[in-house]
Amino acid sequence: MESRNTNSSVFRNLDWFTVVVYVLLVLAGAVSIYAASYDFDNASILSFDEFSGKQLRWIGLSFVAGFVIMLIDFRVYEAYAYPIYIVLILLLIVTIFVAPDIKGSRSWLVMGPMSLQPAEFAKFATALALAKLFSSYNFVLNSKASNYAKALLIIFLPVVLILAQKETGSALAYMALFFVLYREGMSGLVLTAALCMVVFFVTTVKYTETMVFGIPSGELAVFFMIEALTVALIWIYCKLPSVAQILLLWFLGTGVLAWVLGLFGIEVPGLIYFLSAIGIGLVYCLINCMRHPARPILLTVAAAVFAVGFLFSVNKVFNDVLQPHQQMRIKVSLGIEDDLRGAGYNVNQSKIAIGSGGVTGKGFLNGTQTKLKYVPEQHTDFIFCTIGEEEGFLGSTAVLLLFLILILRVLSIAERQPTTFGRVYAYCVASYFIFHLAINIGMVIGLCPVIGIPLPFFSYGGSSLWGFTFLLFIMLRIDASRREHLSY
Amino acid sequence: MRKDYKLEKRKYVIGGFIVLIVLIYIVRLFNLQVMDSRYKEFADSNAFMRKTLYPSRGMIRDRNDQLVVYNQPAYDVMLIPRNVVEFDTADFCRTLEITREQFDKRMRDMKDKRLNPGYSAYTPQKFITQISAQDYGRLAEKLYRFPGFFIQQRILRQYTRPVAANVLGNIREVSQKEIDKDEYYNRGDYCGDLGVEKSYENYLRGVKGVEILMRDAYGRIQGKYENGAFDQAPVSGLDLKLSLDIDLQEYGEKLMANKIGAIVAIEPSTGEILAMVSSPTYDPRLLVGRDRGKNYAELKNDFYNRLFDRALMGAYPPGSTFKPSQGLILRQEDIITLNTAFPCYHGFISGGLRVGCHGHASPITLKPALQTSCNAFFCWGLKAMLDGKRAKYGSVADAFETWKLHLVSLGYGYKLGVDLPTEGRGFIPNAKFYNKIYGENHWSANTIISIAIGQGEILATPLQIANLCATIANRGWFITPHVVKEIQDTVMPAALLEKRYPTIDRQHFEDVAEGMRMAVTGGTCRLAALKDIEVCGKTGTAQNPHGKDHSAFIGFAPYNDPKIAICVYVENAGFGATYGVPIGSLMMEKYLTGQISPERQYLEDRMLNSNTIISSGVKKH
Known part of the structure; x- marks a missing residue:
C-alpha cells in the first residue's frame, strides 16, 4: 500500500461541490433560525441565550467535527462499523431509562448544560452497520432469506428503541433505508406494494362521504384500482397478454353493466357485485395455472386477495387501532377535517405563514406570522415557514432545489464508489435526506400528516445538525479515498 | 468488484422519486404563495389587531x-x-x-x-x-x-x-340584526335609536x-x-x-305639562317643524349612561307610554279642525258656492239622524260656518256631494272615492314622509272599507255623516293636522314637514325641499283662510287674537270613546304672511277653545313676538298650572 494517505490528498480528492452545498444550507439554516427567533426587543445575534447564538456555536463545532472526520483514515469507519453501531444501540437503551420526560418524549440525554438526542447519531451508525453487512464477503441480498433478516434486524433494532423513547417521527426516518434495500436488490414490488397501500389507505379514508352503489366512493375507486392492478400484473408480471385482455373485458363489461342497470334505476348492491366480479376474475386466473407457469399467477392472485382484504380492514384499522390524535393528524393532512384549534392549528398557521410570503417574501426579519409566534415549533420542525414567509416562493424553491441538488449529488457519489460499503453507506445518506425533506416540507405545506422530524441543517438543535454532519462527512471522507481502492 | 448494471439503473427510480417529490412541493408552494391570496388575508387578521x-x-x-x-x-x-391571568382581585x-x-x-x-x-x-x-x-x-x-x-x-x-x-332620540348599543344588516357596525358599537339620532344615523x-x-x-x-x-x-x-326652535319647544313642553297630547308647529313656507311636543314626555338624559337599560325598561312600561310620540304616531279624530278640508273639497267639487247656504236648526237633521250644533244664525254659508264651526253646514255639504250628485259621480262610492283622493292629496291617510323614524299614517276610509261594513250600495251620506265633522272613522296625526294648517297658510301647497334644517357640508335631500300641491285650487284656500280668520275675529277662536298680529284659527272638539272630549286647535299667523302654522291636541280636555286655543295662541305669540304680552299672562298661567290628565280616559293616578 504505497499510497500515502496524507491530509493533502484527502482534501484534494474531497468533493468540494457537496461541501459548498452543505455550507450554504447550514448558513441558510442559521439565518432562518435567527429570523425565526428574532425578538423585537432583544436583537443580539451573538447572545448565547438566544436560539440563534446557540445554533451558531453548534455550527462552529460541526465544522470542526467535519474537519476532524476528514483527518481520520477512511478504513476506520468500515473497520469499526459494528462497534460504533453497538455503542449507539447501547446509548439508545440507556437513554430510555435515564432520559427525563420532555413533552412526553424520553429521547434526550442531559449532560450538564448540554442535551443530546442519541436517535440522531444512531442514524449514521445504522448506515455504517448496514453498509458493513452488505460489504461482507459474498453477501447478496436476494440469495438467502437470512440476509434479509440480518438487514432488517440492523434497521429495526434502533427503530424499536426509538419508538420506546416515544419519538415516532425519528423512528419512522429509518424506514427510508428501504430505498437502500431496493437499490441492493429487493424486489421493486415491495415498494410498489407499499405505495399501493398508501394510495389505497388515503383514498379509502378520505372519500367516505359520497356513496356509490351503496358503498363509499373511496372504496369503489380502490376496487377499480385493484382490478386494474390485477390486469397489469397478469399482463406484465405473468406475461400473459391474452389472459389479461379477457380479464380486462370481464372487468369492464361488469362495470358497464352495473352502471347501465343503475341508469335504469336498478341498484346493484356494490359489495356483492365487486366481490363476484373480482372473485370470478381471479378464479379465471387460477384456471390458467394449468397451462402456464403457476407461480407468478398464484402470486398475483394472492396480491389481489391481500389488497381486497387490506381494503376491508383500512377503515377498521383507522378507527380502532390508531390513537385519536393520530387519526386527527391524518384527517387534517388529507383535508378531511379542519381542526384549527387543535391538530390542524400548526399546519394551518404554517400554511398561512408560507402563503402570506408571496413571490418574493416579506423580507428578512419582516415576517409577521413567524415573528409574532403564530407558528408553533417554528425554529425546529416548522423552520421552513420562516423561509416561506420572509423569502417567498423564490426563496423556498431555492432551498428545495438546494436540497435536491445535494441528494442527487449524494446519489451520484454513491454510484461512483468502488466498494459496496461506500455505495451502501452513501445510499443510506441519500435515503435519510429524501425522507426528512419529503416528510418535513410535506408536513409544513400541509401535504403530509404532522410527523415531528427536523429539516436537516435548518431545524434548531445541535443533535440534528451534528447527526447529519457526521452522516454527510463520513460519506465524503470515504469518497475522498475512493481512488485508493483502485490501487489495491 | 462486482457490478450489477441492472440494479444500478435503480438509481434513476430513487433519483426520479425525489425529483418528483420536489416538483410536487414546488407546485404546492406556487399554489400557496402565488396563486392563493387568501393566506395573506389570514395572515393579516392573525397578526394585526385592528383597533377601532x-x-x-x-x-x-x-x-x-x-x-x-x-x-x-x-x-x-x-x-x-x-x-x-391571575391578578389581585381585591385591588381591582x-x-x-x-x-x-x-x-x-x-x-x-x-x-x-x-x-x-x-x-x-x-x-x-x-x-x-x-x-x-x-x-x-x-x-x-x-x-x-x-x-x-x-x-x-x-x-x-x-x-x-x-x-x-321625542325628536332627538338617543343612542344605544347595536343589535345583532343591525350588525348583520350594516357592515359598519361591530358588536358593542353604538347607534341612534328613535328621533333624528336614528333617522340621521x-x-x-x-x-x-x-x-x-x-x-x-x-x-x-x-x-x-x-x-x-x-x-x-x-x-x-x-x-x-x-329646524326646531329649542326655546319654543321647551315652552310648548311646559304648556303641555300635566296634559296628554301633542303640539306641532310648522314654518309653512319651508315645511320646517318649529316645535314638536309629545306629552307626557321624558328627560332624554334618562337614556344615557349606565342606567339606560333600567330607565328604558321603565319608560317602555310607562303608564302614559312616554316613549310613544303622540305628535307623529297618535291617531286622533281631528274633529272640527277637519272642517277647513271639507270646505276645500266642497268648493273644488263645485258642490257649493260661497253663497250656498245650508240650514242649521241647532244641528243637522236628516232621515231621523241628528248631529247637534250650537246657536248661530241660520241658514249659513261656508265662511260663517267655519267661523262658528257649524256642524250642520258640513253635514249637508257632504250629503250633497255623496247623495246629490249621482249624475256627476255615478254612485255614492265613486263620489266618496273622489272625496278621499282630495284628502289624501292634502296629506291625510298616508305617511307624510317626515325625516323621523316613526310616523303614523292616521286613517281615511275608502269606499271598499264601507262596502265591507255595510255592503255594496247599502250606505249613503247619512250612514257615514260623522266623517264630515272629523269624527267617525277619520283619524289623523297631529303632524297631518298641522300640515293641513300649513297648507292653508300657504294657500295651496306644502313642503314635507321635517325637523332637520341643515346637515353639515351636505345638501338636504330634495324630497324635503320640494313643494307638494294638493288637488285643490288656490282660490278655495283663500276663502277657507278667510273663514279661519273670521273664527278668530268673531268666532270660536277669539281667545287666539293677538295684538297687531292677524291670527287665523279653527277649534276642534273631538268626541272619543275614552272620556271627556279632546280639545284641538289649528291656527296660523300672520294672516297674509304666515310664519307659523300650528296644531294643538289635548286629550280629554274638553272644548277646543278651553285648552287648544290658548296653548296654540301662546305658542304663536311666543314664537312671533318672543314673549307673552301682559294682558295674556293670565292665559299662560292658567295653561301652565292646569292639569287635564285627571279628566283623561286614563283614570288611574
Whole structure:
C-alpha cells in the first residue's frame, strides 16, 4: 500500500461541490433560525441565550467535527462499523431509562448544560452497520432469506428503541433505508406494494362521504384500482397478454353493466357485485395455472386477495387501532377535517405563514406570522415557514432545489464508489435526506400528516445538525479515498 | 468488484422519486404563495389587531344655533378572558369601587350565554361600562397589573336641556340584526335609536378609524405596525342643525305639562317643524349612561307610554279642525258656492239622524260656518256631494272615492314622509272599507255623516293636522314637514325641499283662510287674537270613546304672511277653545313676538298650572 494517505490528498480528492452545498444550507439554516427567533426587543445575534447564538456555536463545532472526520483514515469507519453501531444501540437503551420526560418524549440525554438526542447519531451508525453487512464477503441480498433478516434486524433494532423513547417521527426516518434495500436488490414490488397501500389507505379514508352503489366512493375507486392492478400484473408480471385482455373485458363489461342497470334505476348492491366480479376474475386466473407457469399467477392472485382484504380492514384499522390524535393528524393532512384549534392549528398557521410570503417574501426579519409566534415549533420542525414567509416562493424553491441538488449529488457519489460499503453507506445518506425533506416540507405545506422530524441543517438543535454532519462527512471522507481502492 | 448494471439503473427510480417529490412541493408552494391570496388575508387578521378608533358623533343644534346635543367621553372596562391571568382581585375591586360580590356576578353574567350570546374567551368582552373619569384615572394607572383588561373609550350623548326627547332620540348599543344588516357596525358599537339620532344615523356617526397594532399568538400587543403608517384617523360625524326652535319647544313642553297630547308647529313656507311636543314626555338624559337599560325598561312600561310620540304616531279624530278640508273639497267639487247656504236648526237633521250644533244664525254659508264651526253646514255639504250628485259621480262610492283622493292629496291617510323614524299614517276610509261594513250600495251620506265633522272613522296625526294648517297658510301647497334644517357640508335631500300641491285650487284656500280668520275675529277662536298680529284659527272638539272630549286647535299667523302654522291636541280636555286655543295662541305669540304680552299672562298661567290628565280616559293616578 504505497499510497500515502496524507491530509493533502484527502482534501484534494474531497468533493468540494457537496461541501459548498452543505455550507450554504447550514448558513441558510442559521439565518432562518435567527429570523425565526428574532425578538423585537432583544436583537443580539451573538447572545448565547438566544436560539440563534446557540445554533451558531453548534455550527462552529460541526465544522470542526467535519474537519476532524476528514483527518481520520477512511478504513476506520468500515473497520469499526459494528462497534460504533453497538455503542449507539447501547446509548439508545440507556437513554430510555435515564432520559427525563420532555413533552412526553424520553429521547434526550442531559449532560450538564448540554442535551443530546442519541436517535440522531444512531442514524449514521445504522448506515455504517448496514453498509458493513452488505460489504461482507459474498453477501447478496436476494440469495438467502437470512440476509434479509440480518438487514432488517440492523434497521429495526434502533427503530424499536426509538419508538420506546416515544419519538415516532425519528423512528419512522429509518424506514427510508428501504430505498437502500431496493437499490441492493429487493424486489421493486415491495415498494410498489407499499405505495399501493398508501394510495389505497388515503383514498379509502378520505372519500367516505359520497356513496356509490351503496358503498363509499373511496372504496369503489380502490376496487377499480385493484382490478386494474390485477390486469397489469397478469399482463406484465405473468406475461400473459391474452389472459389479461379477457380479464380486462370481464372487468369492464361488469362495470358497464352495473352502471347501465343503475341508469335504469336498478341498484346493484356494490359489495356483492365487486366481490363476484373480482372473485370470478381471479378464479379465471387460477384456471390458467394449468397451462402456464403457476407461480407468478398464484402470486398475483394472492396480491389481489391481500389488497381486497387490506381494503376491508383500512377503515377498521383507522378507527380502532390508531390513537385519536393520530387519526386527527391524518384527517387534517388529507383535508378531511379542519381542526384549527387543535391538530390542524400548526399546519394551518404554517400554511398561512408560507402563503402570506408571496413571490418574493416579506423580507428578512419582516415576517409577521413567524415573528409574532403564530407558528408553533417554528425554529425546529416548522423552520421552513420562516423561509416561506420572509423569502417567498423564490426563496423556498431555492432551498428545495438546494436540497435536491445535494441528494442527487449524494446519489451520484454513491454510484461512483468502488466498494459496496461506500455505495451502501452513501445510499443510506441519500435515503435519510429524501425522507426528512419529503416528510418535513410535506408536513409544513400541509401535504403530509404532522410527523415531528427536523429539516436537516435548518431545524434548531445541535443533535440534528451534528447527526447529519457526521452522516454527510463520513460519506465524503470515504469518497475522498475512493481512488485508493483502485490501487489495491 | 462486482457490478450489477441492472440494479444500478435503480438509481434513476430513487433519483426520479425525489425529483418528483420536489416538483410536487414546488407546485404546492406556487399554489400557496402565488396563486392563493387568501393566506395573506389570514395572515393579516392573525397578526394585526385592528383597533377601532371611534369618531366623535355629530353635534345637534337648533335653528338658532343653540347647542342641543353634544358628546361626553366615557370609558368601558373591557377584557379578553383568555388573556386574563391571575391578578389581585381585591385591588381591582377597590380601584373600581365595586364589591367582590359585584365582581363575581359581573364575571358570571359575562360568561352566561343567555345574557351575553356573543361571549367568547378570545374576543373583547365588556366588564363594566361607562365608568367615571375618576375611576378611569385610577384604573388606567394600575392597568398593567391586570393583564387582559383594557379600557375602551366611548362617546356618550349629553343634552343641554331636558327637552325634545321625542325628536332627538338617543343612542344605544347595536343589535345583532343591525350588525348583520350594516357592515359598519361591530358588536358593542353604538347607534341612534328613535328621533333624528336614528333617522340621521348615517350622517351623525362619522367614519370609524383604525389603528393597526401587531399582536402575537398570545394576543399581546407588540407595538404599532410600521409606526402607524397604515392607521386611519376617524372622521367625525356631521353636525345637524334642527329646524326646531329649542326655546319654543321647551315652552310648548311646559304648556303641555300635566296634559296628554301633542303640539306641532310648522314654518309653512319651508315645511320646517318649529316645535314638536309629545306629552307626557321624558328627560332624554334618562337614556344615557349606565342606567339606560333600567330607565328604558321603565319608560317602555310607562303608564302614559312616554316613549310613544303622540305628535307623529297618535291617531286622533281631528274633529272640527277637519272642517277647513271639507270646505276645500266642497268648493273644488263645485258642490257649493260661497253663497250656498245650508240650514242649521241647532244641528243637522236628516232621515231621523241628528248631529247637534250650537246657536248661530241660520241658514249659513261656508265662511260663517267655519267661523262658528257649524256642524250642520258640513253635514249637508257632504250629503250633497255623496247623495246629490249621482249624475256627476255615478254612485255614492265613486263620489266618496273622489272625496278621499282630495284628502289624501292634502296629506291625510298616508305617511307624510317626515325625516323621523316613526310616523303614523292616521286613517281615511275608502269606499271598499264601507262596502265591507255595510255592503255594496247599502250606505249613503247619512250612514257615514260623522266623517264630515272629523269624527267617525277619520283619524289623523297631529303632524297631518298641522300640515293641513300649513297648507292653508300657504294657500295651496306644502313642503314635507321635517325637523332637520341643515346637515353639515351636505345638501338636504330634495324630497324635503320640494313643494307638494294638493288637488285643490288656490282660490278655495283663500276663502277657507278667510273663514279661519273670521273664527278668530268673531268666532270660536277669539281667545287666539293677538295684538297687531292677524291670527287665523279653527277649534276642534273631538268626541272619543275614552272620556271627556279632546280639545284641538289649528291656527296660523300672520294672516297674509304666515310664519307659523300650528296644531294643538289635548286629550280629554274638553272644548277646543278651553285648552287648544290658548296653548296654540301662546305658542304663536311666543314664537312671533318672543314673549307673552301682559294682558295674556293670565292665559299662560292658567295653561301652565292646569292639569287635564285627571279628566283623561286614563283614570288611574
